[in-house]
Amino acid sequence: MKYQPKKKSSTLNLAPMIDIVFLLLIFFLVSSTLQGEEALYNIRVPESSIGQSSEQKNISIFLDHENQIYYQEKEYTRQQLDKLFAELNAGPVEKVKIYADQESNFDSLVFLIEKFKNNGYQNISFALREEK
Secondary structure, eight states: OOOOOEEEEOOOHHHHHHHHHHHHHHHHHOOOOOOOOHHTTTTOOOSSSSSOOSSSEEEEEETTTOEEEETEEEEEEEEEEEHHHHHHTTTTOOOOEEOOOSOOOOOOOHHHHHHHHHHTOOOOOEEEEEEO
């Protein structure tokens, strides 16, 4: 009696490969939307090895490389900041987070901090990106 090996199935199971493709697709979609408003204003925040994130509601102020000030997709000049504070003071005092481009002027950053301090905001922080 001769031994006859069983024939192996020549079909390819595509289910695991489809699962991996969908997981990669979800990963890239989620990671691309995490940039948020930083990408909208073309701001590159400096990197830091120290930092923490919080779940507290923030007022996000953006300062781009040309020292233009943005809040909720509106551009403000230094003279128009009083108008911005009139809008902000309608609600409770919150944490202020400044997203300053690494090429923005130090003078503009100090001006923003002083304006917020003079208007009663005490909790002011800066956005940093972790070093890789």
